[in-house]
Amino acid sequence: MHGKDTMGLTESMKLILTSAIKDWTKFAVERERLTLAANELTVITRKVVHDCILFLKTNNIDVQCESPDEMKILGVSVHIDPVIDAVFPIVKASVVLKCAGSTRAILVNSNMTVSAGGNVVTFDELKKGIPAAFATNAADFVRDSFLYVAHTGGKEE
Secondary structure, eight states, rough: OOOTTTTTOOHHHHHHHHHHHHHHHHHHHHHHHHHHHHHHHHHHHHHHHHHHHHHHHHOOOOOOEEETEEEETTTTEEEEEEEEEETTTEEEEEEEEEEETTTEEEOOOTHHHHHHEEEEEHHHHHHHOOOHHHHHHHHHHHHHHHHHHHTTTTTOO
């Protein structure tokens, strides 16, 4: 016995294992990077949706919107959450918006762009100011949620 954890490994064995470790490390870094991006996008999206719901409130619609983390339309909770689908070797990240039967997904692309309703924007653009297409997509979601809840009484499908 050599007394080492790597007793008897040949160079070719080490190369094979090192390759697997590199692939895993690349996956783990990508998972972390996209998780951070999805979390950041969630905060931005909640703020834009919150602004839309505040507008409904100023028009005497029954909404609760004390903060971007606690929003309801006609008593039905609005959920805006990051979703990380990480199954080696692929990582997919998105932000899912749900209120009763109304659902939207905003994709976080690996090149650090965001796809919302077919429109692609960069994170830099989102940080500088919300692009019109992104804001329109949020308003569409709030409108659809409001109309869905108004039509169904908030029953989830």
